[in-house]
Amino acid sequence: MRRALCIWLPDWTVQRFNLVRPELKDRPVVFFEIYRGSRRVAACSDRAKSLGVAPGMPVSEAAALAEAEAQSTPLCLEPYDPTADRQMLEKIALWCQQFSPVVGLEDAETPSSLLLDITGLGHLFGGESALADKIVRSFRRRSLSARIGVADTVGAAWAIAHFGDQGRQGEGETGGRGDGEISKFASPGLLVSPSPCLPFSPSFPIESLRLPDETVALLHQLGVYQVGQLALLPRNELNCRFGPDLLKRWDQALGRLAEPIPALPPPVDFCVEQAIEYPTARRDTIEWLLQQLIGQLAQMLVRSGRGATRLSCRLDCNGAQGVDFSVGMFQPTASPQHLFELLEMRLERLALPAPVAAVSLRAAITAPLERRQQELFLDSREAQRPRWLAALIDRLSSRLGRRAVVRPRLISDAQPELAYHCDPLLEDLPGKRVRRRFSLLIPAELPPRPLRLARRPVSLAAISIQPDGPPLQFHFHGREHRIAKTWGPERIQTGWWRGRAIGRDYYRIETTTGRRFWLFRRLRDGQWFLHGVFE
Structure with a gap:
């Protein structure tokens, strides 16, 4: 007899985020997504739920609820990343191969459950109950909360893991339990293994059949809330009214239709010696x-x-x-x-x-590995440029070291010399994604910035008519530079929380010889500095 085990990780987005950012575990965290041009809540932590935040509501409403609580901590907004959720779940699935050689993810757009084929494996762990307890303890050591269901079919195991409490309540305290059935609680996980004579409880809610939201809403409109109510409807009309998914999921849960587990392939070890x-x-x-x-x-x-x-x-x-x-x-x-x-x-x-x-x-x-179609008529050198660039970066990094070949990245900072950071093109952290785009987006409202910026502003002597006006001439590199045109001032100031406040008036100037510089006057003492040169 086939046996399937389902591991459900409730609030998987939140649990995954807590593994990555454990310092925010006790903060009200809201994960938002863009829906019809506005931000809405896709998932939220338990602390945020206690403030009244719920998935589906606008982010502005969630922020208002948090502000209404005088003692609450401000919301921590994070973008919803289903790709990162799935990748982390796949890593956990590979780790779960210690319990079963066949481990896969549930068939869902955003999976949060793992499926294991444990047929004939129970005796290796001292029984299915001992196996489930071991899985729960292993997940708990990884700071993960899991609920487990074991049944004869994948659909029944999934339903028990997600709705096991509701299924027991629907059958009463003692009714509906066969002699071979095992019911065991292991906080924070749950194992419910039904007997062969009762593979799927008819008191389970209709959502336990893993149906699309539209189908569930339509069934609720017709007054169908439990799986057992489907048996009262004409079977030949269900397919026409609700589509093929309803009968397929129902038959899979009852064992009438086989449902294979899409097992993840084991990782390939690319190693030669x-x-x-x-x-x-x-x-x-x-x-x-x-x-x-x-x-x-x-x-x-x-x-x-x-x-x-x-x-x-x-x-x-x-x-x-x-x-x-x-x-x-x-x-x-x-x-x-x-x-x-x-x-x-x-x-x-x-x-x-x-x-x-x-x-x-x-x-x-x-x-x-990226595969490209060869072009027949385009210039071959143009098509090879990205490949040549990648080869050059590889050779320079191998010769000089990864930290010597860098790319600029803009940082939101008012102080120009602190508004960028140089990141290695070849990252050291495995699994960290590297953006391959060299173009940096500069806000359109900012005045032009020089291409060459001094590492530290260079003090110089300048003459101006008005104390707060633009300079007329300045002395730099042993030469006197007379100014023909000026643009500015552009005032840049830093906040009090930065310690010593920075206040500067920047001017773009052009000399009589056509050279262009970026100068600023320090507000606290009127001293002039050269900060950049325009090419």
Whole structure:
């Protein structure tokens, strides 16, 4: 007899966020999404629910409810990210393969439940009840709250995990329970394993059939609230009235129709290694061996449709500590030549403490390999530019280090020298997404900014007619510069919470020789500074 287990993670969006940002666990957090041009609540934490916030309401209404509570903490607004929820759930599904070799996600647009096939596995854990208790304890150690249902069908297990309490209440305190049925509570999880004679309780609500919201609303309009009420309706008319999903889900829950679990494939370990019978310190031998291993690794990546974005190499030395190094790629690649060139540059700078006895390569981070259709008539050099740029970034990062090849990122700060940050193009954190766009969006209301900005403002001597007016001339680099045109002032000030307040009046000026500079006068003492040069 087949047995299925369902693990439901209530409020999965909130639980996932608490794992990532545990410092906000006790704050009222609201996750918003854009719906018809306005922001609405997609999910919220328990603290936010206690203030009256509920999914579906506008964010402005949720903020008003929070402000109405005098003792409440301001709402923490976070964008709703179903992709991050699904990716984290897939990682947990792979972790759950210690309980069953067949683990998958529920068939839903935004899944929050895991499905396991535990047929014939109960005795390995001391019974299904012991297995469920072990799963609940394991999730609790990971700071996750889970509810578990076990049944003969996937649909029944899903319904028990989500609506097990309602199913028991509908059958009374003692009625409807077979001798073979096990009912066990394990806070915060729940295990309800029905007997073979009662695979699916008719007192379950109609939502337990995993139907679309439109179908559930239509059934409620007709007065159908429990699954048992469907048996009173003509079966041949249900398909015409509600579509095929109703009968399919009903039959799957009762075991009339088979429902396979879409199991996640196990992660592929892209790793190759080779032992050397006679340890060697010759560079040409090590490079030849690396070429052979890279060729094998590239074939594995191509077959899986993946490309490496981080490649790790280990050289085990005879009688000494091994040497580990890695190279990062700007774009996923499975090119053996490109990967070998990057490793070769790193190998040139390595000092081997002893002869090498073994070599191993691992694609530590991979991503889907991009496949492009070759153009017939376009300029081939234009089409190759992105690829050349990625290869240049890889080579520079491999030669100079990942931290030496950076890109600017704007920061919301009034002080110009603090309004940007340089981030490495090749990130160190696995799984962190890197934006590949170099263009930075500057608000249209800001006046033009110089391309070249001094790391620190340069003090200079300037002459102006009015104390608060623009300069007429200034002395810089041993020369006197007479000003022909000025634009400004643009006043920039920082808040009191920054400590020492910054107050400046910026001017864009053009000299009689045509050069353009960015000057400012410090408000507290009238001292002039040069901060940038326009190209």
